[in-house]
Amino acid sequence: MTEPTARPDGYPGSPPARPAGPGASAGPTLGGLEVVEASVAFAGHRVVDRVSLAIRPGTILGLVGESGSGKTTLARAIVGSVALAGGSIRLDGSDLGRRRSSAERRAVQLVQQDPFASLNPLLTVGQVLDDLLREERLTSATEPGGRRPRLARQQRAADLLALVGLPSDALGRYPREFSGGQRQLIAIARALAVQPRVLVADEPTSSLDVSVQRTVLDVIAGLGRGMHLATLLISHDLSVVHAVCDEVAVMRDGVLLELAPAGRFFRHPGHPYSRALLEAVPRLPGR
Amino acid sequence: MNTLGSLVVDDLRVSADVELVHGVSLTVAPGEAVGIVGESGSGKSLTLRAVMGLLPRGVHRSGGRVQVDGTAAMIFQDPLSFLDPLARVGRQVAEVCAAAGRTSPRAARVRALELLESVRLPDAADLARRYPHQLSGGQRQRVLLALALAQEPDLLLCDEPTTALDVTVQREVLDLLAQLRAERRLSILFVSHDLAVVTQVCERVVVLRGGRVVETGAALDVVTSPASDYTRSLVDAVLPLPVPAGGGDD
Structure with a gap:
């Protein structure tokens, strides 16, 4: 039996220096998302109780x-919509505090179960993406603090759709014109538009045929690995987790019961x- | 010959503004479990609801024949939408017993408790005094089953009854369904999107697509050697999950 409060292997004793940017390579054992002894309480009751886990860039937990x-409460704590009662959540070694900067909020993106509920029905896909891209101040060394010109934004929006496997003519269409699976792909493109470092996908395929x-899972896994994101995939469906995850964490009653590499977990659950x-x-x- | 519990659906058509079910035919033999x-x-759900005569507003049966021999009762994915939120669950079951058996209120209350016990609800007497929102999802589905059994059905119609449940609770409810079926010789028509669940419950399977029957056959044959490309694509889309080593069975 796994010790519930054991820290994940390789957890560093002191926070490392934050890498210079999204392209910067993490150290051999550092970087990514770390949840350290995190607790969340509602009305005095701990619904998440001292959970520790770590997700390295380019891997999927x-x-x-x-x-x-x-599990969903933990996801909400990681994206910052629920406050911690104890412990900490760290990104590349630095604490994501209770009040997050806009850069910190962008760095941790959430994809939810119901893509229709999370997409504004009155905006075309292009408008949704353009709004995000316009908000985003470029952080690259060449254009610090600058904004993307309109044509560059359009190209970037089309590129994002191509990344998730949707044609660029989708930009002019409204969410209702897409199937459930396509809407989920749009939600993924929207999450990626702000160049996150962490992707939290909460039951992303549970309402899909x-x-x-499979398509949606492959997109999440392929882009998560390819873009070097730390990806947390939450699912009640073990076959979904088996299909794409590198590590598996099991929670019950707010407590982390097991954290193991996927290969071992599915063969020899602890x-x-x-x-x-x-x-x-x-x-x-x-x- | 005893045909109690049999179902014949012949060229069923269901329409709203346009036709949605285009001539579905299927049968359930007495005591048989058939999956859609x-x-x-x-x-699939419209077909099931048409059998029960419970189509949503604005949707109607526009053709075909449905013949149930005996009494049919139905359970749903979401018991909360069917249970009265303001009535204790024991009373709700007792009311159905009274209506079905035309018994005294006292006999109906006794019968309701028996039924709540028969769906393996622990401490049924205590549970009968609770309201639906005070129960877990699995307990509510068991209460819904008790309500269905109160109607003394010969045919049980199941519309995704375990889809909203946790996997360990789903296992319990499916086991219960199998026990009740054996005890009461129920015929079952079971709708699910989950091929694995359907093959666990049913001997025969009907595959629907776009309101038409694509394929029908023995459950094991349909999932191991599908006759149609569409069924094959459904089977192939099921993500595999290995069985952990060193289980209790080996």
């Missing part, structure tokens, strides 16, 4: 648990509850 |  496990589930979860999933005969 | 699988928009 799958967080599983049943309803009431605290199985035929499009906690009896992890095993119960894995064994309860109905399998297709002959698969 | 399909993606969103396949017409």
